[in-house]
Amino acid sequence: MQHTRLDLARIQAARAAIDPLFLNTPLYRCEPLEPVLGAQVSIKLETANPVGSFKGRGAEWVAHQAEQAGVQSLVCASAGNLGTALAWSGRRRDLDVTVVARRNAPRAKLERISALGAKLELVDGDFEVARERAVVLAHRDGAQLVEDSLDLRTCEGAGTIGLELAQSLSSFDTVLIALGGGAMATGVGYVLSRLAPDTEVVCVQPQEAPALTLSWRQRKVVTTETMNTIADGVAGRFPIPAVLDDLLLVADDAVLVAEESIVAGLRVLRERAGLVVEPSAALGVAAVLEDRERFEGKHVVTIVCGNNVDPDAYLGWVS
Amino acid sequence: MQHTRLDLARIQAARAAIDPLFLNTPLYRCEPLEPVLGAQVSIKLETANPVGSFKGRGAEWVAHQAEQAGVQSLVCASAGNLGTALAWSGRRRDLDVTVVARRNAPRAKLERISALGAKLELVDGDFEVARERAVVLAHRDGAQLVEDSLDLRTCEGAGTIGLELAQSLSSFDTVLIALGGGAMATGVGYVLSRLAPDTEVVCVQPQEAPALTLSWRQRKVVTTETMNTIADGVAGRFPIPAVLDDLLLVADDAVLVAEESIVAGLRVLRERAGLVVEPSAALGVAAVLEDRERFEGKHVVTIVCGNNVDPDAYLGWVS
CATH class of the missing domain: 3.40.50.1100 (Rossmann fold)
Known part of the structure; x- marks a missing residue:
């Protein structure tokens, strides 16, 4: 593969330095989700730690x-x-x-x-x-x-999720990764491209905050004038060129999802997986809901990346 | 200690036989809970697995x-x-x-x-x-x-939670355990009494389904005519004598909580820990809410034991 900023040895070094509280997070089939999503679905749960996110x-x-x-x-x-x-x-x-x-x-x-x-x-x-x-x-x-996604250490930290996915006994067809600044997508995507190259890496971003996805599609930085998404965790307008370069090499696809699909994803995760999550963490489920045919019968992993959400706003979305 | 039915070697053998999916579940300080509960609170999360419970x-x-x-x-x-x-x-x-x-x-x-x-x-x-x-x-x-709590294997399986608590780097003042038939309380309580004897083992049962707690207090089997609790997972009326005998040796206390405290516990876990759980899993939080003074400044662990709940019933409770 062409040269990225990322490096497996550094991601392994990150793994050794990170408090074990944040490592080896649950990875499990969540069958109650499957009738709704039409795919085999595993969750990589990044919320059960002292900070509630990856x-x-x-x-x-x-x-x-x-x-x-x-x-x-x-x-x-x-x-x-x-x-x-x-x-x-x-x-x-x-x-x-x-x-x-x-x-x-x-x-x-x-x-x-x-x-x-x-x-x-x-x-x-x-x-x-x-x-x-x-x-x-x-x-x-x-x-x-510490500039998120530009600072390589933020990507390397996220990349340790990729190590855990690659070392899992299950093999996955697709990994769905929320796309914001790109730290998680490039970190996890890089590790999978090295250690599990048959696994498809799909980034998911809100239609209403699409800058990095548009950039990935056009292979050049595209900025947007505004953005307007409930997925506050992934909302940016100015993609970082170096991150885009990495993303072009490690992502197999980048898709956009509508706000109503993000809300539907929040609902499904609450009702069928028992998880209250923030909108960014529902992007993967939203992507499957929007394109069931594409994922039909496949085994997808969605990284549930954060649960820091205002209780009132959350209830407004799901009820 | 006097003789119980439990045995550390068998619990360790159970650990070796159990699918790792169910082991080494997250154990983490959940500081957002602490202002409400007035104690240091750690969660042992038993819901992030394919069956949604311990x-x-x-x-x-x-x-x-x-x-x-x-x-x-x-x-x-x-x-x-x-x-x-x-x-x-x-x-x-x-x-x-x-x-x-x-x-x-x-x-x-x-x-x-x-x-x-x-x-x-x-x-x-x-x-x-x-x-x-x-x-x-x-x-x-x-x-x-397979008779829950009477079949020793159900207690030994639950006892592996105790191994993980005892091996944790943190030391805890109190472990709060939902009490139903007694498998979890005797299994976890036994391991802690052996490996972390300074940790207080507190069982928590609904006031409206109190049979085993009353039995523990009176040191003989007490049955009840009826029960009426939303905590379906721990609702029983006929304690098993052999389980009571074990519980008398391993539990430091058994407390009863009101239905409204269980509901308050469900709310707190949703709003501050991002967890949709079933009522039985909120018993520990309910116990702290009912007696903040007792736990003030202590480090308590609550075992969040299940999240299998009807979405509509749940919304009715928390909203």
């Missing part, structure tokens, strides 16, 4: 390396989950963590970040405004900037 | 031994979870499984049992009627009767 893996790897290098302060922009995870990993290592987030991010996420002792800086506007602000803050304060 | 552990051990012994047919009475688990474990070993259940058991549980290929026999009345019917069926058909 971001603990990358954050642990970042914080571990920061500690080794004598770095004192970290800054990240976050839709919420990276911020929560970095706050958790920083707290146990006495690192100062500043998280820049949208003022309108889910309250559940903002409260967790503060409760974990990180400094929270709120901005008006969307995630791209937070990203810019984080760059400025890191420069001003001499802190290390 | 019963897979015991069922695997039963089915493994049945296969080894050339047994062809198994019969159990079940509130639903043991039946689902035995159906799953039987299916992969080509064993015939018959499950006797209440006609009014949660539909989600009954449908799962049938979908897994077990024969479902429904009875009118409560769980005690199902137990009697299972005895008759096993005798008539020459099948092996």
